[in-house]
Amino acid sequence: MTLVNRLGGVICRLKSLILGTAGTVFLASCGRNAPQDTFQPKGPNAQKIDTLQKPVFAVAGIIGVIVAVAVVYSMVKFRDRGQPIPKQSHGNPALEITLTIIPALILAVVGVFTFRTVFDLNKTSDTQMIINVTGQQWWWEYDYPANNEYGITQPIITSGQLVIPVGTKVMLRETSRDVIHSYWIPALNGKRDAVPGRITTNRIEADEPGIYAGQCTEFCGLSHANMRMEAVALSKEDFAKWVANQLKPYAAPAESTLAKEGETVFLNQCTRCHQVNGLTRADGTPVIAAPDENVWSGAAPNLSHLMSRNTFAGAMFNLVTPECRTDVWKSESVTFGAKYLAGVDEPCLNQTDLRGWLRNAPAMKPMYANPALLAATGGKYRGMPNLGLSESDIEKLVAYLLTLK
Amino acid sequence: MAIIERPVSLEVQPLIVVAPATPSSAMGAVKRPVVTKGWRQWVFTVDHKKIGIMYMVTAMFFFLVGGLEAVAIRLQLALPNGKILNADLYNQMFTMHATTMVFLFVMPMAAGFANYFIPLQIGARDVAFPRINAFGFWALLFGGLFINLSWFLGGAADGGWFMYAPNSGPIFSPSHGVDFWALGLQITGIASLTGAINLIVTILNMRAPGMKLMRMPIFTWMILVVQFLLAFAVPVITVALFLLSFQRNFGATFFDVAAGADPLLWQHLFWIFGHPEVYILILPSFGIISEVLPVFSRKPLFGYPFVVFSGAAIGFVGWGVWAHHMFATGLGPISVAVFSISTMAIAVPTGVKIVNWTLTLWGGKLWFTTAMKFSIGLIVLFTIGGLSGVTHSVAPSDTQQTDTYYVVAHFHYVLFGGAVLGLFSGFYYWWPKMFGKMLNEKLGSWNFWLMIIGMNLTFGPMHILGLQGQPRRMYQWTENRAGEGLFNFGFWNLVSSIGSLVLTVGVLVFLINVFITARNGKVAPLDPWGARSLEWMTSNPPKEHNFDSIPTVKHLDEFFHRKYAEDTSGQMQQVATAEEVLKQLEDNADAHIHMPSPSYWPIIIAFGLPVTAIGVIYSVPVAIFGGIIILMSAFAWALEPSTAPDTDFDPPTSSDTSKDVVHVG
Amino acid sequence: MFTPGSKYLIAITGLSAVSFALYMLLVHPSALGAVALIGLVAATSLITGVALFTRDGHTPDGQTSAATVDTPTPSMWPLVGAAGFALLLVGTITTPIVFIFGIVAIFAALVEWTVQAWSEGASGDNAYNASIRQRILNPIEYPILAAVGIAVIIFSFSRVMLATNKDAGAIIFIVVAAVVSVVGMLISLRPSLKKGIIGTIAVVAAVGLVGAGIASMGVGMREDLVVAAEEDHYAHQECGEEKSEHFDKGVSETISATSGVDATIELIDGKLTAQVQGIEGLQDSITVRRSNPSNIIFRNKDAGEFRLKANLGKKQIADGVMEEVVTCTQLISEGAEQWLTLTINKPSVSGEPYTLSIPGLKGQSIVVVVP
Helix, strand or coil: CHHHHHHHHHHHHCCCCCCCCCHHHHHHHCCCCCCCCCCCCCCHHHHHHHHHHHHHHHHHHHHHHHHHHHHHHHHHHCECCCCCCCCCCCCCHHHHHHHHHHHHHHHHHHHHHHHHHHHHHCCCCCCCEEEEEEEECCEEEEEECCEHHHCECCCEEEECEEEEECCCCEEEEEEECCCCEEECCCCCCCCEEECCCCCEEEEECCCCCEEEEEECCCCCCCCHHHCEEEEEEECHHHHHHHHHHHHCCCCCCCCCCHHHHHHHHHHHHHHHCCCCCCCECCCCCECCCCHHHHECCCCCCCCCCHHHCCEECCCCEECECHHHHHHHHCCCHHHHHHHHHCCCCHHHECHHHHHHHHHCHHHHCCCECCHHHCCCCCCCEECCCCCCCCHHHHHHHHHHHCCCC | CCCCCCCCCCCCCCCEECCCCCECCCCCCCCCCCCCCCCHHHHCCCCHHHHHHHHHHHHHHHHHHHHHHHHHHHHHHCCCCCCCCCHHHHHHHHHHHHHHHHHHHHHHHHHHHHHHHHHHHHCCCCCCCHHHHHHHHHHHHHHHHHHHHHHHCCCCCCCCCCCCCCCCCCCCCCCCHHHHHHHHHHHHHHHHHHHHHHHHHHHHHCCCCCCCHHHCCHHHHHHHHHHHHHHHHHHHHHHHHHHHHHHHHCCCCCCCHHHCCCCHHHHHHHHHHHHHHHHHHHHHHHHHHHHHHHHHHCCCCCCHHHHHHHHHHHHHHHHHCHHHHHHHHCCCHHHHHHHHHHHHHHHHHHHHHHHHHHHHHCCCCECCCHHHHHHHHHHHHHHHHHHHHHHHHCHHHHHHHCCEHHHHHHHHHHHHHHHHHHHHHHHHHHHHHHHCEECCHHHHHHHHHHHHHHHHHHHHHHHHHHHCCCECCCCCCCHHHCCCHHHCHHHHHHHHHHHHHHHHHHHHHHHHHHHHHHHHCEECCCCCCCCCCHHHCCCCCCECCECCCCCCCCCCCHHHHHHEEECCCCCEEECCCHHHHHHHHHHCCCCEECCCCCCCHHHHHHHHHHHHHHHHHHCHHHHHHHHHHHHHHHHHHHHCCCCCCHHHECCCCCCHHHHCCCCCC | CCCHHHHHHHHHHHHHHHHHHHHHHHCCCCHHHHHHHHHHHHHHHHHHHHHHHHHHHCCCCCCCCHHHCCCCCCCCHHHHHHHHHHHHHHHHHCCHHHHHHHHHHHHHHHHHHHHHHHHHCCCCCHHHHHHHHHHHHHHHHHHHHHHHHHHHHHHHHHHHHHHCCHHHHHHHHHHHHHHHHHHHHHHHHCCCCCHHHHHHHHHHHHHHHHHHHHHHHHHCCCHHHHHHHHHCHHHCCCCCCCCCCCCCHHHHCCHHHHCCCCEEEEEECCEEEEEECCCCCEECEEECCCCCCEEEEEEECCCCCECCEEEEEEEEEECCEEEEEEEECCCECCCCEEEEEECCCCCCECCECEEEECCCCCCCEEEEECC
16 A cells, blocks of 8 residues: 555656656655645545546556557558558457457456445444534534543534544545535545435544635535535644533523623524523523524524634634634644634624624525525525624624534 | 439439429428528528538537636636625526536537538438437527527526435425426427437438448448437426426425435436436547548548447447445445446447557558547547546545535536537538638637637646545635645646636637638638548539439548559558549439428427427416417328329429529638 | 107196105105106196197298208117106205216217207108217217216226125136136128127127126125225334234235345244344344345244334423334234335434334344344
């Protein structure tokens, strides 16, 4: 296997030599800083794929070059120079059969390795952690079933960023609440569709702490282009801190602050769909959101600990400003965990997009919020509607959301 | 059915052609159409050549429609956060682009070539079922217009040409676009199915004496394979589309998960149709270039039987690979591994073809006409598409690349670099035959190079984009994920968009070429290319009845062997000119040739189909009305004899033979 | 001897007389009905007499041109029309369906008769006249007769299939299909076969099929269909005490259930266990996504009949009145399996978990966590 790895490396270095047909393909594989590059594995599953595909691409490229050269050579060599009409030969079966068997053999070799890798990638017996991944138009929900080994005493439910510990074999159990979506973090593994009514499984594992980008890759309607995801890998200690933070009980904002007023706005407007664990009404009864009554998919992102995430609205927008984002995204893997766990505070908050979203969400992300189009769903929205909040309400809400650490 | 009488006596008699003379009285509900001039000679025709030309004109029209949709898509994606189209319109655009190009351009264009040239290539005077042939064309035209009608009635289909359930359901696609799409494809499916049966019967039953299967021109062979694929694949998509229509229009729950359905049902049905469909699209072009390459290399196709059998093998193995479109759906490792291997297996017969084409060039005497250039372009570009296809067959790799632009690059190299270049090669090669004029070679060269450069600029960068992880079907791409340096999305998306404009200019040059040729093109000599097969043993364009006498076939490449023979030293020497060969056929003209009579019913039945479909969407009584149109005209058709008996014809006049020759190009 | 018009009138007189007699004998006579019918008999008799006397207004002599040559051909339409009127009358006093048949017969006779009469005026050549008639009417007759023929075949055959039990139905289906294709093949192999023989075969087959259909209608639907229709078992959702024997066991063994189900719940040796897709080993709790139809398979591997019951919390049905929300599979015997789709809209609260249990089996349950 290391030989194959080295071969891949050699090919990258020799890229300038391999021009023509598949040359571009190889060049692409050596791209830098492409967050969704399919040739930059960052975990063992993606690495297995990479190890398999690099030689295949190389062989394909070489064959392509051979064909192109043969054609160009014949074009030059046999062009009409007034030579007599050639002999009307109908072929050469021996040559023909040889040229059939050679590609068949090459493919047979590729087939054997493919076979092995397919079964290798589908191994499930040594899974260490399970996360349920649910797609809906147009965001992903992650829920972590209770798992004492990782300190998850209560199920954790989150969205936007999938947080995993490094060096851990994580099993994603995927499904969808509406149409088919596909979960894909190129650096960690190939894609796997989230099919409604079915549970599909996909294993991922990250070698280093960091953020790995991905995107929904099964066409899922209007905002398919905006259904993104990010996988955040944390060291095991950092992951434990993250879990602890997620399990932290709800802390109501102090009385007579702007945030407290924001909580009231949130209770009136947002809890119809969005759950914040531990939030209670004035009379002390717990608030349970009812997205099933308002949204066709029956779900809306759980906003508990919103400020521990870096994205919102199906990872379409960053919850942090570009500077803070670069700071986290580009940091060394040693310091990454601490920076990520610091969460989002006021200076880093991406006020523009968040306020725009609260002001009129459908204007920022195409969604089915137009009542005329909701006849088929019996009036239920597909995506977040325009709530018609006043500017002061937005002010209060932002203050409140900032408390959801 | 074409009644073609064999010569009854050996005496040389003046040629009498009695078609499409008008039956003075005919059975059936109304008199048969009588006019052989103006628009009516086209609308009621059953002549395979006229129908072939109408297929091609229709296909070219939809090619332009689909091309404009493609340009709109590329302009939207040229820069990040494109604003030219909104999300909804973009989704409609890419859905309709694919639908149009697959169902309304490549398939009908291939059907047009097949219609025109199959009877000529096998030495027949028409297809087996001329009225069904006419019906097939009208159904295609009305079906195509019907699908596109949705643009004006609340928006076109927006679920992608694959129309995966449940995203295609009434909840997720509330406009009527998907209804129009499903019912329109149902109609074009009827067209394909009738065409397939017709051509299969024609090829198997109406070959000239002596034309054994292994003496058939390779284009005829490939079309035969394609028709068998159609005959088995179209029923599958018909079933799927019915399920979809019932789900949308009559409240069925075939894909409703809450009712216990499995959405993967649709994917299996769609791809069991959809993969053979890929070969339906590409094999006709393989056939065309397998005709063109030997002609301009001045030697026979290398390994004819291998090309034939590899075509047939593709036809068979093509049924066992559909799930490679579903590697990411979680089928389980066994299914994935098996389909992965079968997909690799299908690369072998495809490779055989490429080898044979290359070896046909080898040792030839190459004449680089535009037709030849397009054919050679196909070999190289299709090879690239084929090899990227092999990388997809490696299932784990495919889970990285599927649904990215890499796939878009792959199938555009296969379908544009393959199918479309082959069709253009066919235009240049057969234009003199069809219209009696030569397309301008100089403009042809411009056309070729602009298309080749445009196509590589458009689709080449998509390899890079895909491997960099840009997914398909996104109405916008964002700089957040674009990466940096030479391989960022921005540069290559822009290159691709510019390429699409170059490609557009290339296609425009073709249209200009057609226009100029029609105005004052060079009149084509009888055998401009030194061709090899039977269709060139006719006048340019062919007479209504194709052949004055049906030739007896003794060789593969019969026409060539009538012109050339080996001398004592083994050198090929010309022994007859094309004119002499044709003269020989004319001198032995059959005494009495019956051609099928025109009919109203094909177009009327075909018109009933979209009426019914409109009714299904908007109002059931309209559907019943459409059904009555279909039922009544079907019976009227059945009661109408295919050819009126002799006594029904007006006495022939001597001018009948030449007056209907139409110069179009 | 009789002109077409008088034939029709004689027929209608006769039939109205018959219907009067039947009315008096079979139906409870009312004064109005009796007067109406006797009036009809009188009126038709009078008109028939006039028609017979005047021979429909034709004069046998003095024809000069071919178009005026009277070349009547035999016609069944007077008879059909008359029968139609009779059916119309009988229908008015009995059931509507007879009335409808009467209308159809009258309408058909009207159209056919008109066109035939019109075509007979075309020339003195019967054959030519017939061809004109065919050109107009065949495109209408053929589709309608074909549609009627197909409808009769489908209706009769479907009655037979509904009356016989499932196994016999399959055998009948195969046998009929085989007979049809064999006979068709034989006929096509012997194109010289006399038309009479083919016609006889077709008539025998048609009579047999229609006869079987009528007989089956008399027998009625098979028992389990009747029961299923009464139970409306497709809507069968609640967990009552009822023990339906009549659900279609084939339906519950859903073929797509082998892959992608959320969990498989098995009852073995009195123990309830869960196998969850993607997780190794047996579980005692499953996590189900909120507001998402989740598919669960219940497999009974114990002797005896059991059902799986999902306890999905409580719901307020009135002020202060709570009702348990439950859903169930059917009772299934050993080795059988059932498919249950759960949609739970509210997250589970600790203390009151959602559970899956077996009624009548204490201490065994699977906790359903909804985050």
